[in-house]
Every structure is written in structure tokens, then in C-alpha cells.
Amino acid sequence: MPNYIKKKKTDKPKKRQASQSTLVKKLDKVFSQYIRLRDSDANGYCRCISCNRVHYWKDIQNGHYMSRRYLSTRFDEMNCNAQCVACNIFNQGNIQMYRQNLIKKIGEKNVDYLEYKAKGTIKRYSIFELQELIKYYSVLVKKLSEEKGIRI
Template sequence: MYYIKRKAKKKDKPLPLFDKAGVTVKKKPDYKKKLDEIFSKYIRLKYAMSNGMCQCISCGSFKHWKEIQNGHYMSRRYMSTRFDEDNCRPQCVACNIFNQGNAQMYRRRLISQIGEQRVDLVEYRARNTSKHYTDFEYKELIKYYSALVDKLKKEKGL
């Protein structure tokens, strides 16, 4: 039996030059992760009823907006549609995670909500365009969706 020796992973270590000087270097903030959180809250609140319940786009089950997820019709790996409101709807954990997004039912219900042309456009943009957000764009989108989340929470009394 042969064993493959793996390379040791690089750990986040401060540079030796900074160690000697006693300077700590801050890591770059993860704007994508923060925007994912805020955008997810926005989508779930946008489709929540006044009692805080959301309906899963794929299976139709009802869950509280805090217990449901932001499901993406076209995967989050496509940055051009990752934060596209036409691409996102509330989705239960069973459909989103365990059923790989339940894409067939998701597509049917999405077409009934926004029409086939807009669904086709989401599919086209996901596969044929690329988007690289700058830190400035992330910060502005975080501000924008944070304001919308606050507004929706007040409107729906949540």
C-alpha cells in the first residue's frame, strides 16, 4: 500500500517583516459574503407575507422567513445573476440543498411569476456574461439592500 504525502496547506500567517515590527495586518473584508447575507434577507422578506411566512417556490411549503433560504434558479457560481432579483426566490432547505434546487419545479413556477422571456434572459445572462464586482460596487449594493431590508421589516412589522 502506498501513501501519498500531501503538501502542507499555507496558513494565514503575518509576514515576518510585520512580526518584527509588531504590526498587525487586517484581512480584506469579505464583501461578497456580507452582500450574500443582506441580499438573502431582502429576497426572503420581499416574498414574506405580513405574518412572516414565505412559500417555497419549488414545492409550495410554507416556512417563516428566518427558516427558509434564498434559492437561486441559476447557480450562485454565475456572478452575473447571483444578485439578480429575477433569479432568486425563497426556497425551503429540502428543495434548495437536499434536492439540488429542485430546478424543474423552480423553473415552472418562475415562468408563471415573471414569464418565459425573463427566465430565458436569466439563463442567457448566467451562461454568456461574466461579472466581477469591485469593492465599491459591493459596498454600494450592501448599503442599498440593507436599506430595503430595513424598509421591508418596518412595512411588514417583522
């Protein structure tokens, strides 16, 4: 048998590259942690953007003003805020109060921009972009958790 056909015993099998859907799930998780930590106080408590109730950062969700189905705003930090489960899930996002409070937070022009961006642009993330965003938000999560003394 020729040498070029023989496999070395030290050759490791190549790792399969993670699929796009797997990477989006990983990014969703770390991005959600980032948003909830960003919106939390020094003790780890967040105020729901819609109803203003206070919850511990692990008991609150990353609520999207424009639905997650719009990839162009899915990972936009202006589009995402801490939101309680009651508002986000059971009250379909409590969108009227979300919008009012988002205008107070980022201004009406930015809210209008998010609405346009979500419905007026199409975004497709490459594998590389998703991997880089995961790295970026992982670093931010670690930094925020250390700054606020919150265990993840």
C-alpha cells in the same frame, strides 16, 4: 528627530479595506434577508418557489434559479426566490419545479434571459460596487421589516 517622522499620538491606524470575498459574504447575507422578506407575507411567512410549502422567513433560504457561481445573476432579484431547505439543499434546487413556477412568476422570456445572462456574460464586482450594494439592500431590509412588522 525631524517633525515629519514623528507620529502624532492622535493618529489612528488606518483601517484595512475589507476584501472582496468578505464583502461578497456580507452581500450574500443581506441580499438573502431581502429576498426572504420580499417574498414573505405580513406575518413573515414565505411560500417555497419549488414545492409551495409555507415556512417562516427565517426558516427558508434564498434559492437561486441559476447557480450562485454565476456572478452575473448571483444578485439578480429575478433569479432569486424564497426556497425551502429541502428543495434548495437536499433536492439540488428542485430545478424543474423551480423553473415552472418561475415562468409563472416572471414569464418565459425573463427565464430565458436569466439563463443567457448567467452563462453568456461575465461579471466582476469592484469593492465599491459591493459596498454600495450592501448599503442598498441593508436599507431595503430595514424598510421591509418595518413595513411588515418583522423583527430581524
